[in-house]
Amino acid sequence: MINGTNNNNVLVQIRDLSVVYHTRLGPLSAVDDVSFDIFRGEILGVVGESGCGKSTMGKALMRMIDRPGEINNGQIIFDGEDIMTFDAHRMRDFRGRKVSMIFQDPMTSLNPVQRVDEHIIEAIQVHEPKTKKTSALDRARGLIEKLGIQSRRLRDHPHQLSGGMRQRVMIGLGLVLNADLIIADEATTSLDVIVEAKLLDQLRDIRDTLNKTILLITHNIGLVAELSDRIAVMYAGRVVELGSIYDVFDTPLHPYTRGLLKSVPNIRLDEDEALYKMPGEPPNLTHPPAGCRFHPRCPEVMPICSKIAPRLETARPNHLVHCWLYQEHPEKETPTVAVKS
Ligand code: SF4
Numbered sequence: 001m002i003n004g005t006n007n008n009n010v011l012v013q014i015r016d017l018s019v020v021y022h023t024r025l026g027p028l029s030a031v032d033d034v035s036f037d038i039f040r041g042e043i044l045g046v047v048g049e050s051g052c053g054k055s056t057m058g059k060a061l062m063r064m065i066d067r068p069g070e071i072n073n074g075q076i077i078f079d080g081e082d083i084m085t086f087d088a089h090r091m092r093d094f095r096g097r098k099v100s101m102i103f104q105d106p107m108t109s110l111n112p113v114q115r116v117d118e119h120i121i122e123a124i125q126v127h128e129p130k131t132k133k134t135s136a137l138d139r140a141r142g143l144i145e146k147l148g149i150q151s152r153r154l155r156d157h158p159h160q161l162s163g164g165m166r167q168r169v170m171i172g173l174g175l176v177l178n179a180d181l182i183i184a185d186e187a188t189t190s191l192d193v194i195v196e197a198k199l200l201d202q203l204r205d206i207r208d209t210l211n212k213t214i215l216l217i218t219h220n221i222g223l224v225a226e227l228s229d230r231i232a233v234m235y236a237g238r239v240v241e242l243g244s245i246y247d248v249f250d251t252p253l254h255p256y257t258r259g260l261l262k263s264v265p266n267i268r269l270d271e272d273e274a275l276y277k278m279p280g281e282p283p284n285l286t287h288p289p290a291g292c293r294f295h296p297r298c299p300e301v302m303p304i305c306s307k308i309a310p311r312l313e314t315a316r317p318n319h320l321v322h323c324w325l326y327q328e329h330p331e332k333e334t335p336t337v338a339v340k341s
Contacts, residue, residue, distance in 0.1 A: 011181060011213050012038040012061065017074035019053070019060050022067075025286045030056045030069070032237040032288070035312060036320075038181070043207055043214045045224030045245075047260070048234035049282055054217045057234070058183045061215070062095050079180070096127050100179040102170050102187040109170060110158040116144070116169055117154035123176050143172045147202060164195035168202070175206065182206070185217045200227055221264050225249060233257045236283050236293035239312055243319035253321040253339065255298050292324065300325060304332045316341045 019031040031053045038044055046054045060071055063083060076083045083094060103109040110119060120140035124131055141151040147168040149161075158166055167187065174182050184203065188196040204227060206212050216228055224231050224245070231248050233241040233256065241254040252258045262276035280297035283289050289296055295305040304324050308331065315326040316339045325337045 009039050010037045011040045011079060013075070013077040014038075014061070015075040015077070017057070017060060017076065018072050019056050019065055019069060020072045021069040023286060028286045029288055030237050030285060031060060032293075033073075033309075034237075034239050036232060036239055036242055038213060038215060039230075040180075040213055041207065041211050042229045043203070043216055043227055045216045045218065045228035045231045046234060047218060047221055047224055047231060050219065051282060051285070052234040053237040054234050055185050058101065058185050058215060058217050061181075061183060062099050062101060063091055064095075064101075093127065096123065096177045096179060098179055099181045099183065100174040100177065102167075102174040102182065102184045107158065107166065110166065112158055115155055115157055116140075116161070119169070119173060120144075120154075120176055123173050127177055139176065140172075143176055144169070147172050148198070162195075163192075164198065167195075167199060171199070171202065171206075175210075175212075178210075179212075181213045181215065183215045183217065186219070187216075188218075188220075188223065196223075203227060221260065233260065236288060237285060238293060238322060240294065240322040241320065242312065243316075247316065247319045251316070251319075251339075253315055253319065253326060254294075254323050255300050255325075256294050292322075302332065302334045304329060307331065315339045 014037070015035050017031055017034045018029070021028040021030055034057065046057070048054050056065065056069070059065055061076060063071065065071055071084070074084070078098060083091070086094060117137060117140050120143070121133060121136040124136040124139060140154055144154060145151050149165055149168055153161065153165065161169065170187070188199050200223070203214060207214055216224060218224060228245055230242065230244050232239050233248070233254065235256045241248060241252065241257045248257060249261065252261055259276060259278045263278060265275060278297060283293055283296070289306065291307050291309050292298070292305045295301045298305065302324060308329065310322050310324045310327050312320050312322040313327055315321045324332060326339060328336055
């Protein structure tokens with residue numbers, strides 16, 4: 001139990017997961033030795049800068065890493081079964097039925113020459129070949145209306161819909177097979193704030209009424225604060241902090257999380273506070289720094305940090321952090337920080 005929680009509540013256990021891309025410049029370590037759990041019925045927000053590995057990790061959960069990438073280590077245990085052992089046939093069934101993904105750009109994800117109903121019927125019949133077209137169409141109607149789109153729009157092609165409608169169609173495609181886990185990868189990035197707010201309500205509704213588990217991958221911390229139960233902060237391919245929204249926002253432990261939260265713009269116009277700029281740049285992951293990958297930028301770096309990588313460990317109840325400040329090691333020269341629970 002990595003999070004101190006009953007195993008029955010855990011839908012996905014990710015253990016020692018690593019993903020590498022084989023590039024001309026050498027292997028690029030996009031996700032490195034990541035372990036954490038996703039609980040049933042929760043919305044888990046995954047945040048971090050571009051290139052931190054959050055989307056790669058989402059794709060890895062569906063074993064959708066294309067060449068030149070590969071999952072080169074780890075287990076993904078979904079509802080008690082290690083999906084890394086599934087053959088291609090079982091994986092096809094797993095994708096869609098157990099896990100579905102809402103992609104960020106509906107215009108490139110939807111086929112421009114297919115009508116909306118054809119997209120949905122095809123998704124149903126690929127996984128349920130015995131389902132007749134008429135009953136698939138009935139399901140498509142019910143689903144699309146639940147998402148606030150009139151069923152007559154099923155006859156439309158993607159370009160005839162607004163951006164918000166297209167994104168709702170993508171959500172519909174993610175829901176149509178009743179998958180347990182929905183991965184929303186920057187699903188609202190292309191939308192204006194009003195449509196985005198409506199979609200957020202719908203995602204929350206989906207979780208509450210259909211008891212789905214949602215992995216919300218985004219660079220938008222405000223979105224995560226608004227919608228998620230827990231947050232996983234990623235940096236340079238690793239999860240560096242994981243806890244409830246309240247714990248991580250009220251008491252951020254990792255120096256990167258603290259910097260990230262300080263660099264979020266404050267929209268109060270009466271406050272004239274300068275935005276915090278994180279020093280340095282994210283590392284080149286073909287040659288990541290040894291030890292803690294944040295050490296070249298960390299204001300609290302210690303000698304051990306550049307030599308040995310810490311583990312993601314519990315610092316307070318259900319609040320994990322990947323940082324030597326909170327962990328003991330014989331080579332560590334500075335006292336460990338005591339964290340009040
Ligand atoms: Fe900073 Fe060291 Fe913690 Fe890394 S392990 S975040 S370098 S204090």
